[in-house]
Amino acid sequence: SRRVKAVDLARFKAEGRKIISLTAYHAHTASILDEHCDFILVGDSLGMVMHGMESTLPVTLEMMIVQAQAVMRGTSKALVVVDMPFGSYEASREQAFMSAVRVLKETGAGAIKMEGGAAFAETVAFLTQRGVPVMGHIGLTPQSVNTMGGFRVQGHGPDAERRLLEDARAISQAGAFAIVLEGIVEPVARAIAASPDVTAATIGIGASPECDGQILVLEDMLGLSDRVPKFVKRFGSLRAHISEAVEQYAEEVRAGRFPASEHTYPPR
Numbered sequence: 001s002r003r004v005k006a007v008d009l010a011r012f013k014a015e016g017r018k019i020i021s022l023t024a025y026h027a028h029t030a031s032i033l034d035e036h037c038d039f040i041l042v043g044d045s046l047g048m049v050m051h052g053m054e055s056t057l058p059v060t061l062e063m064m065i066v067q068a069q070a071v072m073r074g075t076s077k078a079l080v081v082v083d084m085p086f087g088s089y090e091a092s093r094e095q096a097f098m099s100a101v102r103v104l105k106e107t108g109a110g111a112i113k114m115e116g117g118a119a120f121a122e123t124v125a126f127l128t129q130r131g132v133p134v135m136g137h138i139g140l141t142p143q144s145v146n147t148m149g150g151f152r153v154q155g156h157g158p159d160a161e162r163r164l165l166e167d168a169r170a171i172s173q174a175g176a177f178a179i180v181l182e183g184i185v186e187p188v189a190r191a192i193a194a195s196p197d198v199t200a201a202t203i204g205i206g207a208s209p210e211c212d213g214q215i216l217v218l219e220d221m222l223g224l225s226d227r228v229p230k231f232v233k234r235f236g237s238l239r240a241h242i243s244e245a246v247e248q249y250a251e252e253v254r255a256g257r258f259p260a261s262e263h264t265y266p267p268r
């Protein structure tokens, strides 16, 4: 296929070409993103965005596979990366491999993403050595909400800075082609992106413009989500747009103006 490949992202980084990415869970939205994004992430944020869950923890591998299939059907150019949900990869390298194989076989996506730092380097190496391209995700990792005690910006203080740099190095050297840096203070994000030991492309979300690329949750940047973190810029106001359209529809149905004759099948 003519799709962007996981290995292309490291080249974009080397060439200093910004990597563009957003999330998608549906065929329609994915087909729009396909014209503009290097990669599309089928994020486990779908639990909160599509299903109103309070965290990403209840999301299952089956849910990820169904939406990844939809995104693959809607796209032909962008690399599609699929999140490994909580509980599908942490127990062992073998568990991670079997889950990743299901995702790649059943969806045709080009890569998987998993949360975790140095502790998951062995898993990243195990998968990449067996043909599974891995995107890492460090810093604010939403699947760890119960152990972190909430969603907080990461990297304050020398200890935290050293730990994050070590996480990025470990994941990159284990073979990850890219790493999402989420909710990380600017100086630490810059240190990671500039480190010669981090050849993986750095993809920022709330992690400064120093990263090699950026990602946002589509519904957040479109202004469809009702609450968004500080790092989100609303590039659209879809919530107001949809509300106005639905209000007008309700008015016209009540007034008998919709459906009009052009929306009605006449007799033969």
Ligand code: KIV
Binding pocket: 023, 041, 042, 043, 044, 045, 046, 083, 137, 180, 205, 215, 216, 217
């Ligand atoms: O699940 C998701 O949407 C993500 C991105 C925010 C990076 O992991």
Ligand code: NA
Binding pocket: 043, 044, 045, 056, 083
């Ligand atoms: Na995610």
